Amino acid sequence: MAKSPTFENAIEFAQELIRIPSPSGQEGGVAERIQSEMVSLGLRDIRTDEVGNVIGCVQGTGTAPPVLLSCHTDVVAVGDHAEWEHPPFGGDISEGFLHGRGSMDIKGPLALQTYAAAALAGRADGDVIVAHTVFEERGGLGMKHLLESGTVQPGAVVIGESTHGDICIGHRGRGEVEVVLQGLAGHASAPDRARNALDLVPEVLAAIQALAKDQPEDAVLGTSSIVATGVEVLPESRNVIPDRVTVVLDWRVLPGTNAEGMTSLVKEVVSRRLGHLPDGFGVTVSMAQERQATYTGLAHEHSVFTPGFLMDPDDSLVLAAASAVGRRTGDGPAAVRPWTFATDGGWSRGIFGIPTVGFAPGEERYAHTNRERLDVDEARWVFARYPDLILALQDELA
Numbered sequence: 001m002a003k004s005p006t007f008e009n010a011i012e013f014a015q016e017l018i019r020i021p022s023p024s025g026q027e028g029g030v031a032e033r034i035q036s037e038m039v040s041l042g043l044r045d046i047r048t049d050e051v052g053n054v055i056g057c058v059q060g061t062g063t064a065p066p067v068l069l070s071c072h073t074d075v076v077a078v079g080d081h082a083e084w085e086h087p088p089f090g091g092d093i094s095e096g097f098l099h100g101r102g103s104m105d106i107k108g109p110l111a112l113q114t115y116a117a118a119a120l121a122g123r124a125d126g127d128v129i130v131a132h133t134v135f136e137e138r139g140g141l142g143m144k145h146l147l148e149s150g151t152v153q154p155g156a157v158v159i160g161e162s163t164h165g166d167i168c169i170g171h172r173g174r175g176e177v178e179v180v181l182q183g184l185a186g187h188a189s190a191p192d193r194a195r196n197a198l199d200l201v202p203e204v205l206a207a208i209q210a211l212a213k214d215q216p217e218d219a220v221l222g223t224s225s226i227v228a229t230g231v232e233v234l235p236e237s238r239n240v241i242p243d244r245v246t247v248v249l250d251w252r253v254l255p256g257t258n259a260e261g262m263t264s265l266v267k268e269v270v271s272r273r274l275g276h277l278p279d280g281f282g283v284t285v286s287m288a289q290e291r292q293a294t295y296t297g298l299a300h301e302h303s304v305f306t307p308g309f310l311m312d313p314d315d316s317l318v319l320a321a322a323s324a325v326g327r328r329t330g331d332g333p334a335a336v337r338p339w340t341f342a343t344d345g346g347w348s349r350g351i352f353g354i355p356t357v358g359f360a361p362g363e364e365r366y367a368h369t370n371r372e373r374l375d376v377d378e379a380r381w382v383f384a385r386y387p388d389l390i391l392a393l394q395d396e397l398a
């Protein structure tokens with residue numbers, strides 16, 4: 001059944017998506033619904049890949065490189081339903097806002113992007129690929145897999161995370177590093193026979209505090225920051241001297257930092273601070289791992305790491321994007337700035353090197369809150385600007 005790619009239909013589609021809960025790892029229902037909408041809109045090559053990303057394409061009429069439009073299909077938890085003014089899975093529209101979990105992050109923008117691609121059928125020189133990814137909220141397994149697989153090879157990526165109509169060009173990355181201190185467990189009544197792993201904690205914290213004072217700074221993204229956020233002790237018994245203590249570090253890194261660089265630097269500063277350890281003690285440093293199971297049935301052990309990225313504000317693609325979109329007030333090119341939060345752009349640009357910008361309605365301050373909402377008028381304006389943005393990017397890439 002053919003569907004017309006109008007703004008009104010896009011918002012209705014967004015409402016339906018909000019009504020299908022989709023925490024990370026349970027995106028199957030939403031993915032199926034997106035696929036059927038892609039069919040109705042006349043997209044081609046519609047498929048889901050091994051991890052459950054949904055992909056469709058609008059074929060170009062010429063040879064310009066493809067542009068990839070991307071949102072994610074997972075949403076964060078909703079917490080206590082009673083705390084919401086509008087039901088989190090209601091998809092209500094009232095007082096000019098679309099409400100609910102995912103209204104802004106990111107089912108509203110996902111619907112707009114999918115419809116904007118459909119609206120360009122027969123008008124774009126290059127392909128417009130639409131790929132909505134899984135597990136963005138837990139580090140970006142979906143985007144990583146999509147680009148690693150090589151099944152799409154875009155010349156540029158547009159991420160639909162909220163920008164309030166600005167063009168966003170980067171963000172810091174985030175990694176979780178674990179410093180594991182190994183000792184010898186023993187009965188608390190006989191400390192001499194044990195090696196208490198907790199005894200090493202003060203020196204580890206001091207090393208991290210010193211490292212925190214020596215973080216690089218970027219003119220656009222600000223300073224990298226590292227801080228200890230937890231100490232986990234095993235065994236958990238209060239009358240046992242623990243043989244395993246894990247100090248957890250949250251590190252917001254500048255682009256170009258990778259997991260190996262992070263762990264080797266922590267290893268270096270911690271080892272230097274601890275000096276030679278008596279027999280029975282040991283230290284290992286690694287990225288925190290999380291087991292992630294996709295709705296398609298794959299299980300991955302996954303580093304808790306989202307890379308950062310930054311496009312040069314004077315890059316010709318960024319300038320083309322800003323002038324194609326313009327300001328909603330009508331005066332001059334769109335504002336260009338970084339995001340505060342991390343996105344799948346960390347993978348597309350930070351790791352795979354593909355030029356990436358963000359453009360979407362919505363204000364970052366509503367993301368992940370129980371007041372999540374999307375300004376419908378702003379969404380209408382963004383939807384109207386999307387075709388020019390895609391055409392300008394393809395023009396610049398050609």
Ligand SMILES: [Zn+2]
Pocket residue numbers: 072105106136161
């Ligand atoms: Zn998001």
